[in-house]
Amino acid sequence: MRFCKNLFAILAILSLIGLFGNHQAMAKDTLKIGSFLAVTGPASFLGDPELKTLQMYIEEINANGGVDGHKIEFVHYDTKGKAKEAKNFVNRLIKKDKVDVIIGGTTSGNSLAVIDIVQKAEVPFISLAGSIKIVEPVKKWVFKTPHTDKMAAEKIFTDMKKRGIKKVALITGNGGFDKSGRAQCLALAPEYGIEIVADEKYDNADTDMTTQLTKIRATDAQAIVNFGFGKAPAIVAKNIKQLGIKLPVYESHGVASKKFIELAGDAANGIRLPAAALIVADQLPADDPQKKVLLSYKKKFEEKYGPVSTFGGHAYDALFITVDAVKRAGTIDRAKIRDEIEKTKGFVGTGGIFNMSPTDHLGLSLDAFKMIEIENGNWKLLY
Amino acid sequence: MKRLSGFVLFSAICLILPLLFPDNYYVTVVGLTIFINIILAVSLNLLMGYAGQISLGHAAFFGLGAYSSAILTIKYGLNPWIAMLTGAAFVAGLSYVLSRPILKLKGHYLAMATLGLGIIVHIFFVQADELTGGPDGISGLPSLSIMGMAIDSDLKWYWVLCSCMLLSVLFSLNIADSRAGRALSAVHGSEIAAQMMGIDTAMVKSHIFVFSALMASFAGSLFAHQQDFVSPESFSFFFSIELVTMVVLGGLGSTFGAVIGAFILSILPEVLIVFEDFEVLIFGAILMVIMIFLPEGLFVALKNKVAAFVAKRQEEGVDGPS
Amino acid sequence: MDQLLQFLISGLTVGSIYALVALGFSIIYNASDVVNFAQGEFVMIGAMSAIFLIKAGVSYPVAAILAILITAAVGLALDKFAIEPAKNATVVSTIIITIGASIFLRGAALLIWGKEIYGLPPFTTNDPIKIGSATILPQNLWVMLGTGVTVFAVKYFFDHTKMGKAILACSFNKKAAYLVGINVRRMLLVSYGLSAALGAAAGLLVTPITFMSYNAGVMLGLKGFCAAILGGMGNSMGAVLGGILLGIVETVGAGFISSGYKDAIAFFVIMLVLFFKPSGILGKGETERV
Amino acid sequence: MALLEVKDLEKRFGGLKAISGLSFSVEKGIIFSIIGPNGAGKTTLFNLLTNIYAPSSGAIFFKGKEITKLPPFKIARLGISRTFQNLQVFLNMSVIENVMVGCHLRSKSGLLASALRLPSVIKEEKMVRQMAYEALEFCGLPQYASRPAGGLPYGILKKLEVARSLASRPELLLMDEPAAGLNDTETAELCQLIKRICDSGVTVLLVEHNMSLVMEISQKVLVLNYGKLLAEGSPEEIQKNPEVIAAYLGEG
Secondary structure, three states: OHHHHHHHHHHHHHHHHHHHHHHHHHHOOOEEEEEEEOOOOOOHHHHHHHHHHHHHHHHHHHHOOOEOOEOEEEEEEEOOOOHHHHHHHHHHHHHHOOOOEEEEOOOHHHHHHHHHHHHHHOOOEEEOOOOHHHOOOOOOOEEEOOOOHHHHHHHHHHHHHHHOOOEEEEEEOOOHHHHHHHHHHHHHHHHHOOEEEEEEEOOOOOOOOHHHHHHHHOOOOOEEEEEOOOOHHHHHHHHHHHOOOOOOEEEOHHHOOHHHHHHHHHHHOOOEEEEEHHHHHHHOOOOOOOHHHHHHHHHHHHHHHOOOOHHHHHHHHHHHHHHHHHHHHOOOOHHHHHHHHHOOOOEEOOOOEEOOEOOEOOOOOHHHEEEEEEEOOEEEEOO | OHHHHHHHHHHHHHHHHHHHOOOOHHHHHHHHHHHHHHHHHHHHHHHHHHOOOOOOOHHHHHHHHHHHHHHHHHOOOOOHHHHHHHHHHHHHHHHHHHHHHHHOOOHHHHHHHHHHHHHHHHHHHHHOHHHHOHHHOEEOOOOOEEOOEEOOOHHHHHHHHHHHHHHHHHHHHHHHOOHHHHHHHHHHHOHHHHHHOOOOHHHHHHHHHHHHHHHHHHHHHHHHHHHOEEOHHHHOHHHHHHHHHHHHHHOOOOHHHHHHHHHHHHHHHHHHHHHHHHHHHHHHHHHHHHHHHOOOOHHHHHHHHHHHHHHHHHHOOOOOOO | OHHHHHHHHHHHHHHHHHHHHHHHHHHHHHHHOOOOOOHHHHHHHHHHHHHHHHHOOOOHHHHHHHHHHHHHHHHHHHHHHHHHHHOOOOHHHHHHHHHHHHHHHHHHHHHHHOOOOEOOOOOOOOOOEEEOOEEEOHHHHHHHHHHHHHHHHHHHHHHHOHHHHHHHHHHHOHHHHHHOOOOHHHHHHHHHHHHHHHHHHHHHHHHHHHOEOOOOHHHHHHHHHHHHHHHOOOOHHHHHHHHHHHHHHHHHHHHHOOOOOHHHHHHHHHHHHHHHOOOOOOOOOOOOOO | OOOEEEEEEEEEEOOEEEEEEEEEEEOOOOEEEEEOOOOOOHHHHHHHHOOOOOOOEEEEEEOOEEOOOOOHHHHHHHOEEEOOOOOOOOOOOEHHHHHHHHHHHHOOOOHHHHHHOOHHHHHHHHHHHHHHHHHHHHOOOHHHOOOEHHHOOHHHHHHHHHHHHHHOOOOEEEEEOOOOOOOHHHHHHHHHHHHHHHHOOOEEEEEOOOHHHHHHHOOEEEEEEOOEEEEEEOHHHHHHOHHHHHHHHHHO
């Protein structure tokens, strides 16, 4: 008898909760944001801060009542950086979880792999990966927030032109980011009157790159450019120092995290790289429009998780571009959200000021990249 | 028909599932991955389980099939079926040339050589950008069509891949129960004795190597068209290891062992997703626990247990199912 | 030609890292015919433990010793809880258990230490030393020294100590070893402990050069496996020779042919060697008795 | 013409001469035994005859054709089969399957036909099974046909190896110590089996330690000592040969 009573009580409570829940849901549909990120695996240092950023801000948005009353429901999967998993998970997001918007695809490979699926399923997708191929040519449902590898190459070559450098040695890893950066460098060099005199490669798991650098040393290169991320660029920097090579060294935005400086130690000093303004937020002039956004993101992230990186910033940008689009659309209809994302104008994000259009699904100009030099183990904003 | 009763039951399950759950994520999305993995595991089992020749490079042939289809259809505009056959012919030729020197090796040295083969092919996929698209791979493969009907939905793919998978399982079962299969088992059991029975062991090994590579190549082509995308990491050394794990996990030398092993290793990550950061840990733990307690593999262990149970019941004079 | 000198020195540097890992493979193989695919994880656990002990304020030498002990304990646990209970398993099944173990250990490391990459300071000051036109870092010399000392210690252990010989006996014939009174179980336990400790030492030596993260053990393990096979599985001198050869083939291949295909060249050379010498450079061919 | 002819055969392992200057010939239709103390080179001789070891010099002829350099499977195709001192039964198969492997040479369906299970394959399967069953019956093992070979007693496995070899219909059967490890009843059965094999027209070349067995069934006996021919002749001649007696006594 007693058991029955208890059971009745539990059922009653459950049904109350159920009613309450239903009531809430009836008020406004939830906005389902799906995400597939390389949280583990070789690109985890990109995916991990991205996930943390999304989780942190979605929690905050929901605590403040959601987007126009739409609570956000967040579903995310870890692709481990594998394109096949990315495809499976995007299918899962669309078919099983039935999400309204997808943010993710940490690496270019992951993002490129799913483009056909989102195009077919007609789900707005904001990629967090670098390759320019993601948005060029423009695909109706695909957007992205990070600066492209093409912009990085352009920024580096612009700086070289200023310093009068004409002969450049390339050294790149075998990942998608590295290879795509290399391809952009090779393609853009003639435009800037630059000759690529060496094109060396390494495996991202390699322990030593002195061989490739010895070959570079024997050329008449005036500067070295390394596209890569993870530990490899730090080994490259150390090996350059070991071999006593005194040439100017350029890294890509792939190393724009304090980890690189920590690993490379004093070998990092003097290295220049293009990067988002986030890592030098406090050095920006007070009237810089981005400064407020950057400092606020930085403060929030660091209070919760530790040192900030620009990669998490891309997720911030993608999330708030979506949020703004939903607010403007006033509905969670996929097609309307997509239209509004495309109309994003003057959005001040961590990566720069976004002005999207039907022909530009990124919306950043070259100014969004800052040229930075590492000085005494710290970032120094050059321009 | 007793010989194929297991196969008939298995086919029935595979064919009924999509009728019951036509739009289920696990059936029509995960199912496709499982089918491809089953074909691969079954083909590897022919080489490893039947003939006793370990291969840590099976993903290479899978990849070569996939890339052949991708490159030939996209860059040279070939009809997908012709591309698939061309790729298979290429894989057959390559595996035949390699089979003799490689299969002279035994045990760990054979493992090393096949591993090397797998890694070399993978490096080629990554580095030969102009041809293979580098790490980003090649996307936008045309869809297959059968007699004018395009295979463009998950459900259609389910039927295609399911039939191919069943065909490969049937092939494998047939081989096990034939002159060729016995020759393979003989090579596995004792190469010298096999030779004395007049079996050209080098040829037998080479033939099954080529056959197994061919199956993997076809699986690769199907995979490429189904995903309409190829990229190198699907064909890495890790995937080769995963395939070996499937075969051993299910039970070396048993076709249905390979099927079960492939099923478990494909479904496990999907199920373990909910554990997030714990996924890797749990996956490793499950693998260890199965192998520790059922070292002969899940399916084989289960089969032996059932057989022992039946034998015991019959001994006790109770009528067992016969 | 003065590039060649640097290539060879770089090859030697990389090769001694591979050699150290290969030695660990040899020990367990010697005791049980099993290729332990978790060997790379031993390297990682050794390095990561040391890194975090130092972060926690433990002094470098103490952290190093503790890290080796921790890793040895992991090795013992692997044998005790995963290899020993599966006593009826075939060699292939046991290898799959070690693959499972490597995944498990990686998963555990991910949970404990996270995904970040870490470094260790070099043992001594790290100004490059000039040798002609080439340079080498003192830490590289430490690695070579470590490899040299370890290989002779391992060789001495197997050739001249009772326990070493007993372990070898287990690999030749478990039953016979048991019948002459060797505690086969304990020998296996010892070899796993030893191999893990060796892996940890390798981790400590290489981290200042190449950094460490929870998944860095995989590639090191793979290259170590290749080196061990190339030299002849189970032969400690072979392991070192294989390691150094692999390193030099990689760097010379990268230097003179193509750095993009460097690993492919190395694997191609390994395969060629095996075609002509099917049991590795110093390995003994097996003869079947019929 | 002799069925098997061995001329000046020599095998060195490093500096050690396992077989030296050995010549002999085996007539068709007889039981020919090779005896000798442990380490005399008997098994080595078998391994040379089947080219599992390559001879250092010398030549071997079968039915007048030189087989010295042929790979073992080609030797088997010419009509030589053998059993092994250390059993080489395929433990991963059932008894009948083991014997069916023996029928390999008498059937021909290939891998592709097998995979597709063409009608010809089904027909051949039936035939092969029948042949294998006959070989099992010949050796007195039909009741074990469907048992896995793995769990069977030693004596049965020894007979199984014989059945497997016979299934290939050899003209010459090399038997390496078939009686080793068998009890008296099993040995007696084996004795009968070997006689029946010879009666069916198969020449038997036997390496054996059991003297009474050898003396009972052989038509001809060859004695090896330290890899050299010590004596050759009928069982009676051998039993009286003083050198042979000395060699055996010397061994203890």
